[in-house]
Amino acid sequence: xxxxxxxxxxxxxxxxxxxxxxxxxxxxxxxxxxxxxxxxxxxxxxxxxxxxxxxxxxxxxxxxxxxxxxxxxxxxxxxxxxxxxxxxxxxxxxxxxxxxxxxxxxxxxxxxxxxxxxxxxxxxxxxxxxxxxxxxxxxxxxxxxxxxxxxxxxxxxxxxxxxxxxxxxxxxxxxxxxxxxxxxxxxxxxxxxxxxxxxxxxxxxxxxxxxxxxxxxxxxxxxxxxxxxxxxxxxxxxxxxx
Amino acid sequence: xxxxxxxxxxxxxxxxxxxxxxxxxxxxxxxxxxxxxxxxxxxxxxxxxxxxxxxxxxxxxxxxxxxxxxxxxxxxxxxxxxxxxxxxxxxxxxxxxxxxxxxxxxxxxxxxxxxxxxxxxxxxxxxxxxxxxxxxxxxxxxxxxxxxxxxxxxxxxxxxxxxxxxxxxxxxxxxxxxxxxxxxxxxxxxxxxxxxxxxxxxxxxxxxxxxxxxxxxxxxxxxxxxxxxxxxxxxxxxxxxxxxxxx
Numbered sequence: 493x494x495x496x497x498x499x500x501x502x503x504x505x506x507x508x509x510x511x512x513x514x515x516x517x518x519x520x521x522x523x524x525x526x527x528x529x530x531x532x533x534x535x536x537x538x539x540x541x542x543x544x545x546x547x548x549x550x551x552x553x554x555x556x557x558x559x560x561x562x563x564x565x566x567x568x569x570x571x572x573x574x575x576x577x578x579x580x581x582x583x584x585x586x587x588x589x590x591x592x593x594x595x596x597x598x599x600x601x602x603x604x605x606x607x608x609x610x611x612x613x614x615x616x617x618x619x620x621x622x623x624x625x626x627x628x629x630x631x632x633x634x635x636x637x638x639x640x641x642x643x644x645x646x647x648x649x650x651x652x653x654x655x656x657x658x659x660x661x662x663x664x665x666x667x668x669x670x671x672x673x674x675x676x677x678x679x680x681x682x683x684x685x686x687x688x689x690x691x692x693x694x695x696x697x698x699x700x701x702x703x704x705x706x707x708x709x710x711x712x713x714x715x716x717x718x719x720x721x722x723x724x725x726x727x728x729x730x731x732x733x734x
Numbered sequence: 735x736x737x738x739x740x741x742x743x744x745x746x747x748x749x750x751x752x753x754x755x756x757x758x759x760x761x762x763x764x765x766x767x768x769x770x771x772x773x774x775x776x777x778x779x780x781x782x783x784x785x786x787x788x789x790x791x792x793x794x795x796x797x798x799x800x801x802x803x804x805x806x807x808x809x810x811x812x813x814x815x816x817x818x819x820x821x822x823x824x825x826x827x828x829x830x831x832x833x834x835x836x837x838x839x840x841x842x843x844x845x846x847x848x849x850x851x852x853x854x855x856x857x858x859x860x861x862x863x864x865x866x867x868x869x870x871x872x873x874x875x876x877x878x879x880x881x882x883x884x885x886x887x888x889x890x891x892x893x894x895x896x897x898x899x900x901x902x903x904x905x906x907x908x909x910x911x912x913x914x915x916x917x918x919x920x921x922x923x924x925x926x927x928x929x930x931x932x933x934x935x936x937x938x939x940x941x942x943x944x945x946x947x948x949x950x951x952x953x954x955x956x957x958x959x960x961x962x963x964x965x966x967x968x969x970x971x972x973x974x975x976x977x978x979x980x981x
Contacts, residue, residue: 641818
């Protein structure tokens with residue numbers, strides 16, 4: 493008897509959720525908010541990643557050159573200001589300032605604004621990770637390179653950075669995951685990223701549960717894919733040593 | 735000293751300060767082509783600093799280093815070009831762990847001397863054969879013993895075909911049973927007429943191979959002479975004390 497009641501309850505429950513699912517994602521092609529939002533999120537993340545890595549390696553090169561040789565004092569000072577300001581203020585505030593104060597008056601596209609803001613933000617963290625990686629390599633490696641006749645930059649490029657990169661890969665990966673998740677505040681500058689897409693559906697259907705769980709799941713899957721890729725790369729790099 | 739031989743390195747009044755520490759205090763000497771000079775002395779005597787000054791890994795604070803007629807301390811000198819002609823071997827080998835043995839040896843000739851990969855590898859294999867490590871060409875440094883690492887490090891420096899080889903305590907980090915294999919490579923190198931400057935605690939090597947022994951203490955050259963002169967009849971008390979403690 494009880495089983496029949498449970499079964500009836502269950503199918504009723506299933507019906508209800510099916511209805512909510514259809515209302516949230518199928519009606520009016522609402523899944524497209526998530527799909528298009530995902531596209532925006534990935535565009536911002538990868539754009540910012542590229543800027544962040546370039547900026548980060550540049551700043552790290554300047555800072556560690558200063559640490560090792562005492563040269564580039566002015567550039568090092570500028571880098572230090574950059575690191576202090578970026579790491580000392582919230583990324584949302586940086587995004588808002590980049591958009592409303594600097595770039596919106598010039599009529600720059602929102603996605604470009606977000607890519608710049610997140611890229612500049614990420615660069616500060618990448619820089620310190622890379623610098624720590626460079627400083628972790630034994631100075632003897634540096635001397636061996638210089639004693640063969642490599643100049644400073646060549647020694648960095650052929651000898652120090654490949655070793656440093658392997659050491660910092662986990663930390664860099666972590667930074668990229670943080671970056672991906674941080675782009676979820678892009679909605680602040682009227683960008684319809686993944687998070688905003690879920691939120692728009694919530695606004696239409698007055699159902700918070702399904703769209704937000706869907707958004708969370710998509711982020712989770714993205715991060716898991718990224719983690720898997722990096723662990724594959726790490727294994728490949730490590731196997732090249734033996 | 736041999737005047738008729740061409741001098742390769744001339745050091746005049748070399749000075750090096752580390753803050754308050756006066757590591758090298760007015761050192762002058764000449765090193766001729768083909769000469770094997772062994773520098774001995776107690777720890778802290780400045781011998782390693784002196785050696786590392788010769789290719790400016792340690793920037794001297796005063797004096798001159800004239801290598802092949804060029805004052806290396808001249809600001810306008812491209813030090814990287816001159817370092818290509820001065821091979822250096824370190825106490826702790828400093829092989830590049832992310833490269834195979836062959837790559838370790840060939841990267842500098844390929845990138846700096848613009849040798850083709852084939853030419854550089856041919857040159858490397860010849861040298862590897864000479865030190866008996868041709869079969870390890872594709873190994874990574876972590877797979878080698880200390881003695882093998884040091885022989886590879888010597889080959890790496892030789893592959894640039896330098897005019898002088900600087901050795902900074904090349905056997906001090908080795909297990910005793912591996913010292914011999916490295917010294918053998920150095921001996922055959924000396925026999926071939928390579929100019930060598932060696933900082934070492936291997937007195938047997940100094941006695942057998944050196945053309946000239948320099949005894950350093952407190953940043954100065956206290957004595958210089960043939961191994962015979964230094965080892966059997968040291969003039970200064972410091973040298974007598976030092977030799978008594980190591981022989």
